[in-house]
Amino acid sequence: MKKVLSSILGLAIVLSVGTSLAGCGDTTSSGKVTLKVYNWGDYIGENVVKKFEDKYNIKVVYDTFADNEIMYAKLKSGGSDYDVAIPSDYMIKRMINEDMVNKIDFNNIPNYKYIDAKFKDLAYDPKNEYSVPYMWGTVGIIYNKTMVKEPVDSWNILWDKKYDKQIFMLDSQRDSIGITLKKLGYSLNTKNLDELEKAKEELIMQKDIVQAYVGDEVKDKMILGEAAMAVVWSGDAVFMKKENPDLEYSIPQEGSNLWFDSMVILKNTKHQKEAEMFINFMCETNIAFENTDYIGYSTPQTETKKMLSADLLKDKAAYPSDEQMKICEVFEDLSASIKDYDRIWTEITAK
Amino acid sequence: MVKKIIMKSYLGLVLLFMYLPIIVLIVFSFNESKSRGNWTGFTFKWYGELFKNSQIKEALYNTLLIALISALIAVVIGTFAAIGIHNMKKFRKTVVMNLTYLPVLNPDIVTGVSLMIMFVFIGTFINMKLGFFTMLLAHITFNIPYVILSVLPKLKQMNKHMYEAALDLGASSFYALRKVILPEIMPGIISGFLLAFTLSVDDFVISYFTTGSGVSNLSITIYSMARTGVKPTINALSTLMFAGVLLLLFIINIRSSKENKKRNQFNS
Amino acid sequence: MNKKWVSYPYLIWMVIFIVIPSFLILFYAFTTKDEQGIRFTLDNFYRFCNPIFISVLFKSLGLALLSTLVCLIVGYPIALILASKDYSKRAIFSMLFIIPMWMNFLLRTYAWLTLLEKHGIINSVLSFFHLPAINILYTNGAVVLGMVYNFIPFMILPIYTVLMKIDSKLVEAAQDLGGNGFTVFRRIILPLSVPGVMSGLTMVFMPAVTTFVISKLLGGGQYTLIGNLIERQFLTVYDWNFGSAISIVMMIFILISIGIMSKFDEDKGGGAALW
Numbered sequence: 001m002k003k004v005l006s007s008i009l010g011l012a013i014v015l016s017v018g019t020s021l022a023g024c025g026d027t028t029s030s031g032k033v034t035l036k037v038y039n040w041g042d043y044i045g046e047n048v049v050k051k052f053e054d055k056y057n058i059k060v061v062y063d064t065f066a067d068n069e070i071m072y073a074k075l076k077s078g079g080s081d082y083d084v085a086i087p088s089d090y091m092i093k094r095m096i097n098e099d100m101v102n103k104i105d106f107n108n109i110p111n112y113k114y115i116d117a118k119f120k121d122l123a124y125d126p127k128n129e130y131s132v133p134y135m136w137g138t139v140g141i142i143y144n145k146t147m148v149k150e151p152v153d154s155w156n157i158l159w160d161k162k163y164d165k166q167i168f169m170l171d172s173q174r175d176s177i178g179i180t181l182k183k184l185g186y187s188l189n190t191k192n193l194d195e196l197e198k199a200k201e202e203l204i205m206q207k208d209i210v211q212a213y214v215g216d217e218v219k220d221k222m223i224l225g226e227a228a229m230a231v232v233w234s235g236d237a238v239f240m241k242k243e244n245p246d247l248e249y250s251i252p253q254e255g256s257n258l259w260f261d262s263m264v265i266l267k268n269t270k271h272q273k274e275a276e277m278f279i280n281f282m283c284e285t286n287i288a289f290e291n292t293d294y295i296g297y298s299t300p301q302t303e304t305k306k307m308l309s310a311d312l313l314k315d316k317a318a319y320p321s322d323e324q325m326k327i328c329e330v331f332e333d334l335s336a337s338i339k340d341y342d343r344i345w346t347e348i349t350a351k
Numbered sequence: 352m353v354k355k356i357i358m359k360s361y362l363g364l365v366l367l368f369m370y371l372p373i374i375v376l377i378v379f380s381f382n383e384s385k386s387r388g389n390w391t392g393f394t395f396k397w398y399g400e401l402f403k404n405s406q407i408k409e410a411l412y413n414t415l416l417i418a419l420i421s422a423l424i425a426v427v428i429g430t431f432a433a434i435g436i437h438n439m440k441k442f443r444k445t446v447v448m449n450l451t452y453l454p455v456l457n458p459d460i461v462t463g464v465s466l467m468i469m470f471v472f473i474g475t476f477i478n479m480k481l482g483f484f485t486m487l488l489a490h491i492t493f494n495i496p497y498v499i500l501s502v503l504p505k506l507k508q509m510n511k512h513m514y515e516a517a518l519d520l521g522a523s524s525f526y527a528l529r530k531v532i533l534p535e536i537m538p539g540i541i542s543g544f545l546l547a548f549t550l551s552v553d554d555f556v557i558s559y560f561t562t563g564s565g566v567s568n569l570s571i572t573i574y575s576m577a578r579t580g581v582k583p584t585i586n587a588l589s590t591l592m593f594a595g596v597l598l599l600l601f602i603i604n605i606r607s608s609k610e611n612k613k614r615n616q617f618n619s
Numbered sequence: 620m621n622k623k624w625v626s627y628p629y630l631i632w633m634v635i636f637i638v639i640p641s642f643l644i645l646f647y648a649f650t651t652k653d654e655q656g657i658r659f660t661l662d663n664f665y666r667f668c669n670p671i672f673i674s675v676l677f678k679s680l681g682l683a684l685l686s687t688l689v690c691l692i693v694g695y696p697i698a699l700i701l702a703s704k705d706y707s708k709r710a711i712f713s714m715l716f717i718i719p720m721w722m723n724f725l726l727r728t729y730a731w732l733t734l735l736e737k738h739g740i741i742n743s744v745l746s747f748f749h750l751p752a753i754n755i756l757y758t759n760g761a762v763v764l765g766m767v768y769n770f771i772p773f774m775i776l777p778i779y780t781v782l783m784k785i786d787s788k789l790v791e792a793a794q795d796l797g798g799n800g801f802t803v804f805r806r807i808i809l810p811l812s813v814p815g816v817m818s819g820l821t822m823v824f825m826p827a828v829t830t831f832v833i834s835k836l837l838g839g840g841q842y843t844l845i846g847n848l849i850e851r852q853f854l855t856v857y858d859w860n861f862g863s864a865i866s867i868v869m870m871i872f873i874l875i876s877i878g879i880m881s882k883f884d885e886d887k888g889g890g891a892a893l894w
Contacts, residue, residue: 036564041575042582061565062406064575069854070559073464076857079471079481080564171840173855212757212839216577217732220388224738239580243386295579342856349843350671358700362712365697368768369719372730375740376722379733388733428629435626447630449874453637456825456873460850461866464859465640492636495629497773500822504781504814538780546776546822549720573723581726589722596718600711607707 035274036061038071038082040261043135045290052281058274075100075266083269084278089260090174090331092131093124097333101264103129108276111283118322119300122260123330131262132279133300135292137234138320138328139175139257142241142249147228152250155183158229159202164209168221168230171213173345174331175257176203179231182254188329191337200344207348222247233259235297237317249317255327260300373593380586387581397583398591407572407588413483414569417558418551421490426544428491429498433539434532436499437506454493455500459556462493467560482563489561490554494547501543505536647863663864672848676869679845680876682759682834683827686766687774690823691816693767694774698815699808701775702782713779716772724769728836731765732756735837757839765833770826774819781815782808820880828873845869 037049041064049060063082065071068091074080076098087095095101106112106128115133125131143152147166150157158167170176178188180199190196211227218230223244232240237249263282265275281287285303292299292308298318299305305313312318334341383392401407436447454462470485479485509532517527533540555570562568573585651660667673701712719727734740735756742752755761785808793803831846845865852862 038564040578041572042579063564063567064572066559066571066574066577067854069857073854073857074467074560077464077467077471077560079467079474079560081480082564169841171835207841210841213841215835215840216580217729217836219580220386220732221736223386223389224736226737235579239385243384243389243391338856339858342851345851346675346843346848347671349841350675358703361696362700365693366715369716369771371734372727372768373719373722375730375733376726379730387729388736388739428632431625432629435624435629439626447626447633450633450637450641452821452825452874452877453641453870455822456829456870457866458829458846458849460853461644461863462640464853465643466636468643469640488636492632495632497822499629500818501777501780504777504818505784507814508781508784508811535784538783539777542776542780545714545717546773549717549772552721553724555724570723570725573725577725581729585723585726589726593718593722596721600714600718604707604711607710611707 032057032059033271033274034059034061035084035271035278036063036082037278038063038065038075038080038085040064040086041066043086043261043295045287045294048282048287048290051287052278055281056274056277058277060278081268082266083271083275084263085266086134086261086263088331089122089124089262090333092262092264093333094335095264096125096130097335100267101130102267102269102272104132104265104279105272105276108273109280109283111280111285114283114285114288114301114303116300116302116305118325119260123332124260125262131264132283133260133262134282135235135295135297136258136260136300137298138251138324139179139231139233139259140237140249140251140317141229142222142232142237142247143229144222144225144227144244144246145248146246147225152229152248153253155179155252155254158231159183159206159209161209163228165211166228167206167210168218168227169206169210169213170218170231171215173341174334175231176213177341177344178257178331182252182256182329185254188257189332189334191334191340193340196340196344200348203348204351207351213349234317234320235295238312238315239296241315241317251316251320251324251328253327255329258325258328258330260330376586377590377593380583380590382583382586385580385582387583397587400582400584401587401591404584406567407569407584410567410569410572411588413566414552417483417487417490417568418548421487421494421551422544422547425491425494425498425547426540429495429543429547430502430536430540432495433499433502433506433536437503451496451499455496459554463489463557463560466492466557470561480563481561483566486558486562486566486568489557490551493554493557494550497546497550498540498543501546502536502539505539509535644863644866647859648867649864651860663860664868666861667865667868672865675843675848676845676872678842679828679869680872682762682766682844683824683830685759686763686770686827687820687824689763689767690771690774691820694771694819695778695816697771698775698778698782698812701779702785709783713776716775720769720772724832727768728765728833731761731768731837735761756837759838762834762838765837766827766830769830769833770823773822777818777822778812778815781812785811817881821877824876824880825873828869 035058037060039062049062052058053060065074068088071085071087072091072094075082075085092101109132112132119133119136120128141152141155141158148163157163158169177196177199180202181188181190181195184195184198184202186192186195186199214221214230218232219236219240221227222230222232222240225244225246232249234249237247241247241249263279265272265279269275282291283301285301285307288299288301288304289307292304305319316324379387379390380397381393381395382390383394436444439447466489467481470479470481474480513531513535514527517531518524522530553570555574558568559571562571573581576582576585648663649659649661650657651662697716701709704712732739736742737752737754737756745752755764789807790803793807798806829846829849831844831850834842834844835847849862849865849869852858852865
């Protein structure tokens with residue numbers, strides 16, 4: 001027993017010293033450049049990274065993060081050295097304001113021409129200097145047709161006492177407060193305290209009939225029929241509908257949220273050129289198809305869209321109409337007002 | 352007799368409670384669909400995917416390595432710490448114990464963020480980047496208090512005079528430590544090691560903030576997948592890990608019962 | 620053993636990796652950043668003195684206390700049973716209680732969702748036998764269940780390691796003197812196991828106060844706990860000053876609670892500190 005323990009200990013020490021020594025420097029002895037990419041988990045086609053590495057002879061270090069805020073906290077502290085990241089709209093706005101991203105030289109990204117014009121000049125990057133869209137979607141209501149017999153076209157249905165305990169709301173401040181603001185006719189980026197207080201009252205009123213505020217686990221819950229309706233992201237809705245044909249997705253007429261995950265190049269990168277090569281590679285039609293096919297979310301690429309199945313293109317959850325998109329707002333960075341949102345969220349959830 | 356049956360049933364009941372989720376996890380590793388609760392058919396495809404996925408394999412390697420090393424180092428430092436603390440006077444002991452509690456009671460985010468800032472700050476003076484080494488240091492830091500808390504009760508339980516008796520009989524203090532104290536507190540040491548290893552394997556927030564680019568552990572990989580849905584590939588991994596540990600236990604059990612038989616043969 | 624120097628490596632480690640980062644947190648808690656730069660302030664603490672935040676703190680403390688007690692009640696008998704088994708079987712059985720914890724925490728909790736949901740596995744089995752369905756999810760009961768599930772090995776192991784070495788002669792002597800099973804337990808075994816119990820209580824209660832993922836998944840995000848609140852300050856709001864201040868207030872409460880608990884550990888030097 002002692003022998004086993006001491007040999008494990010010895011092996012472990014040798015391995016650890018070896019590993020930490022090997023992790024130094026970001027240019028391998030063969031002179032290859034190492035590009036560090038930071039993305040959401042499971043958010044890229046299975047072989048895309050390998051294909052990039054083979055095509056350009058660049059080594060890719062690919063790390064994942066769980067959400068925008070935790071990515072921001074890591075990057076802001078100065079402890080990491082990533083080159084490319086793929087955050088969401090409001091986070092990109094914040095990063096631009098805080099000088100955390102570099103401008104992209106679009107001469108190096110010829111494939112940018114494949115991005116649909118609808119997805120350029122967005123509020124968080126109005127002059128298209130810092131980001132290239134990767135995936136996008138909307139927020140809406142997914143409901144079970146067997147449990148909801150009336151048309152679902154307004155956020156008000158989530159407040160209908162008929163569906164007591166059959167409602168899931170999102171456990172996310174901005175999304176839940178945002179849709180409530182939309183329901184009341186306000187902007188989901190408002191900093192107006194009166195409007196926020198009204199939204200707070202609505203949510204507190206609704207709490208009794210809500211089964212729970214849920215996170216990512218909502219997908220399986222709706223598939224299993226745990227509730228009649230839930231607020232979800234469109235990409236997840238597509239998946240859920242496939243698993244349970246009784247489900248349907250709808251964007252209420254008061255409007256909703258339009259979200260984007262876009263690629264940016266981080267400040268202090270030593271490999272601007274290679275980063276741009278990577279972004280350009282991701283915009284290649286076939287590669288973008290691999291990505292959208294694997295992830296299941298909607299692509300902003302025009303040519304790639306042509307490769308998708310007719311059924312998917314007809315699905316309003318995956319590719320809403322222009323009218324539907326017009327009533328949706330993109331999240332802005334709230335900067336200091338986030339404290340108000342948080343206080344309100346605490347007041348709603350503390351009872 | 353009744354007492355024995357009650358005892359066995361209670362043990363069985365609690366064990367069932369512990370293993371129900373594990374059984375669910377294992378069953379759904381064979382599920383056709385990505386869903387965690389909607390069974391659509393039997394397949395081995397997730398196991399196939401697991402073997403092709405280098406990111407998960409690397410994360411597993413890092414996780415096990417860090418857990419093993421940090422638990423071992425924590426056990427060494429922590430055991431000696433416990434021995435020292437056990438003999439401290441009241442005031443000093445209180446201060447040290449309260450400081451020891453800090454990694455246990457602080458939310459992971461506080462421990463993770465404060466260590467990260469400290470590492471980044473130190474990194475501006477000496478050439479140290481966030482990475483495997485800093486993650487290891489962080490793991491050791493939150494493991495040591497659990498080792499101390501596991502060993503202290505055994506020290507308390509130990510007869511105070513055994514050590515002195517050994518010295519009186521001519522043992523050097525080191526020999527007395529090795530042959531008298533350590534065997535007495537060994538169950539606490541082992542228990543501390545197991546708890547530290549367990550904490551390390553499962554840690555997400557602290558690991559996330561104290562690691563560097565290119566070094567991920569299993570928890571970081573899994574939590575990052577939560578948004579789009581944790582694939583059954585992870586279930587497959589967990590099932591294999593579980594099977595591996597059970598096998599190990601089984602082998603150790605057989606070997607130790609063989610040793611027992613031999614010992615009994617000699618003794619009879 | 621009077622060789623205090625054995626603890627010096629740890630003391631050095633403690634200063635570097637616990638004390639210094641704690642000073643960082645203290646620094647954040649007592650300062651704020653504005654146009655004039657960084658200045659000392661007690662504002663962060665005043666902000667916390669809002670009845671909403673205080674109620675969140677007490678709810679978290681209460682839930683943690685309940686979970687800890689349930690852990691103790693469920694876990695102590697297990698430790699007793701394990702300690703009474705013969706030597707070879709003991710180690711295997713005690714390992715059996717730790718191994719489930721090596722499966723990822725998020726996955727384990729998701730599995731509980733699959734088990735406890737309205738259309739989950741337990742209800743499917745119950746309805747197969749025409750028994751009424753249980754609807755425990757999104758109640759305090761589910762949260763306590765989740766907490767107990769995740770923390771029980773931390774209660775069982777320290778108690779078990781102490782119980783296994785209780786001198787059987789003491790037990791025999793008590794029985795010779797006429798004590799029945801319960802008296803022997805109450806007067807001999809229980810008091811001797813206190814150091815293990817103290818460690819178990821400490822290792823469960825402290826993290827239980829700040830755990831929130833379990834309550835988020837099994838209780839629903841509609842109830843904020845203190846761990847939740849702190850994490851939001853550090854990540855969503857990015858107000859590290861306020862987050863640190865809340866942390867420090869919570870730290871003080873927990874240390875006071877442990878200090879009160881340790882009054883029961885009459886023999887100084889067990890697994891707790893005296894305040």
